[in-house]
Structures are given as structure tokens and as C-alpha cells.
Amino acid sequence: MSTTAGTLYVVATPIGNLQDLTPRALEVLRSVSLIAAEDTRHSARLLQHFGITTATTACHDHNERDKSARLVERLLAGEDMALISDAGTPLISDPGFHLVRQAREAGVRVSPIPGACALIAALSAAGLPSDRFSFEGFLPAKAHGRRQRIEALAAESRTWMLYEAPHRLLECLEDLLDILGPERQVVLARELTKTFETIRGAPLAELAEWVRNDPDQQRGECVLVVEGAPQSTDEDALDPAAERVLDILLEELPVKQAAALAARITGVKKNRLYQLALEKGR
Structure with missing residues (x-):
């Protein structure tokens, strides 16, 4: 590793409550030369709130592959840089993989600055087994692909988790109900750390009906925590x-x-x- 190379800091940012930004993350964001952000306009609100004036550049799904090489050049030249996503921990269903991989391949030090992560926050409060779990990210948006993925997960014995867009939440729950059956326990964690935070666990039939009858539950950021299938003996x-x-x-x-x-x-x-x-x- 070059002794003159800078460090790429992978910085977790709040998923809702701004007070969840850690003191170390705050220090790093103020001290680096550049912040690579998923959406600079979105991140501007966070940075302005804390009086952070560090320059930003966009690094998202559409430009990350091409832009990473230029960012790595700056890291190799000795600049420190921070990578942030719109909310939570970068690379967890967010951009950043290509930049981190290219930085490591170039011998640049990559250092995580831990903090908020929606899936871990949901798991910690779900009351389902958490010693072993699987994270599935977002399921396919189209019904056929989504159902195929659920069918592949149906016999998974570990607790498994996924993110879902609010406008597809009810469709996803109905597919889960149809494939996993009415008794499988699922926890909906919605708008975590925000004003209307909701964490509700129930058998699938009950949870789907509750969401179906309350349109307010079909808004905001959603995490689903699914009970694993019982293991046969x-x-x-x-x-x-x-x-x-x-x-x-x-x-x-x-x-x-x-x-x-x-x-x-x-x-x-x-x-x-x-x-x-x-x-x-x-």
C-alpha cells in the first residue's frame, strides 16, 4: 500500500433521526477532502444541518462504474474521501460496491465508520431469532419474479429480511401469505427512527389484513423480517x-x-x- 495514499471512509448516516449520526462520522465528514454521495441534493440537507461544508460529488448506480476510477486516482494522490448513501450504511442495498472494490484493488485503505442500518435496527427490535439470519435486499418488482424468489426462500430455516417499496408492500405481503401460509410470523418495521415509526409483528394473514385496511401503513421505508421455516426432526x-x-x-x-x-x-x-x-x- 502506498504510504501517500489517502483513506476511503465508508460512513453510515441516519435513516431518519439526525441525532443518530455518530460523533466519529461527523468528524470524518468535516475532515475529508471530498464526500462521494448517492444524491448530493439529498445529502445537502444532512450536511447543512451539521454545518459541514466539505465538497460533494455524486456517486450513484448510474455513474459509479465510470466515476470510481477517477475517485481512486484522487485517493492514490493522497486525498481522504468519505462515501455516504442517502440513508444508512453504504453498499447495503445502496451504491458503493464498485468504488470500494476498486479502492481496495488499488491498495487504498478502506475504513468503515459504523452507524445506522435499517435491516439491523429492524432485526434488533423484531423479536425473531437473530443468531443467524439472511438479508435478501429488494425482491424483484414484478410479481412473477417476486413469487419465484419467495418460493426459493420458503424453506429457509433462518430468519430472513428484505426491503420493500411502500407502493409494493401490500402485493409483497399477499404473495408471502399465498406462498408461506397464514401462520408464518412476519414483522413489519416501517419508518424506523422517524416520527411515525411502526414495528408490528403478526401471523401473515393478520399482518396482510392490517396493512390492507390501513393505507397509512403503505407509506415510507419498509423492512420485513420473516420467521424462518421450522426445521424437521x-x-x-x-x-x-x-x-x-x-x-x-x-x-x-x-x-x-x-x-x-x-x-x-x-x-x-x-x-x-x-x-x-x-x-x-x-
């Missing part, structure tokens, strides 16, 4: 004949219908058969 093992019935029905019917009919034929609980079908990747 030896005690849960099915009689081979019941599993064979399920397999035959799955060849002709959707998962929900196959599980319901197999339950009537075999006497095994429908939820157990449904879960098994998901584990089979049907």
Missing part, C-alpha cells in the same frame, strides 16, 4: 406412504392444494405436509 418423519401420496399429488396440483388433499387422505397435519412440499422445492 426425526420425530417429524412421515410415514413413507404419506410422503408418496404427497409426491403424486404434487405432480398434478399446486403446493397448497396437494398438501390439503394429502392431509385428508393420510390424516397427517396439513401444515406438516405443506412444509415438506416446500422443502422438496415444489
